[in-house]
Amino acid sequence: MTELHQMQCEACRVGAPQVTDEELATFIEEIPDWQPVVEENILKLQREFSFGNFVDAMAFSQQVGELAESFGHHPAILTEWGKTTVTWWTHKIQGLHKTDFIMAAKTDRLHQT
Amino acid sequence: MTELHQMQCEACRVGAPQVTDEELATFIEEIPDWQPVVEENILKLQREFSFGNFVDAMAFSQQVGELAESFGHHPAILTEWGKTTVTWWTHKIQGLHKTDFIMAAKTDRLHQT
Numbered sequence: 001m002t003e004l005h006q007m008q009c010e011a012c013r014v015g016a017p018q019v020t021d022e023e024l025a026t027f028i029e030e031i032p033d034w035q036p037v038v039e040e041n042i043l044k045l046q047r048e049f050s051f052g053n054f055v056d057a058m059a060f061s062q063q064v065g066e067l068a069e070s071f072g073h074h075p076a077i078l079t080e081w082g083k084t085t086v087t088w089w090t091h092k093i094q095g096l097h098k099t100d101f102i103m104a105a106k107t108d109r110l111h112q113t
Numbered sequence: 114m115t116e117l118h119q120m121q122c123e124a125c126r127v128g129a130p131q132v133t134d135e136e137l138a139t140f141i142e143e144i145p146d147w148q149p150v151v152e153e154n155i156l157k158l159q160r161e162f163s164f165g166n167f168v169d170a171m172a173f174s175q176q177v178g179e180l181a182e183s184f185g186h187h188p189a190i191l192t193e194w195g196k197t198t199v200t201w202w203t204h205k206i207q208g209l210h211k212t213d214f215i216m217a218a219k220t221d222r223l224h225q226t
Binding site: 054055058061062065068069074075076077078079080081091 | 167168171174175178181182187188189190191192193194204
């Protein structure tokens, strides 16, 4: 089975399918450190990454930004002293697309390297 | 009169004085684009900076991060497509110190250059 982080992003567009509850349950198993959160009535994926100082958190935020830009799919990246909180969702469909789970898995990989 | 952005940061420490209401009213006049906001019962200063794309927002976030690190005083920096939201407050005193107004003024200068 192809793992999430190996998949290619599908173009996000108005009308693209949101993940079903069943898909969500399956995908989330591959990214167990991510939490589904609801912000302003929109379902999103969120994970907090911890670091020992501000500079490392900022550097990771920068890496996530480069990953996002390279895929043309952009999260919210909150940088604070010692932590970076990344939130993925698909603006165009006001919810979660499979792409968001792929990007979350790729973000995990970035953190492991 | 010395303007805010020219002032030096004072070391933040537990017990450092929070700004008085009178000081807040005076300082905020120098940084009119910043809003006092209350998050989790803590008074903070927040401004949203707009950009035409993600890369410029990320680059500005990076600059704010470098400014913060150079002063040893760190904000929350939220990077999204087309905007960076910067929030200053002083963790040690759970509120606003004069330093936060100075950093907000310095952040404005960074945006102008």
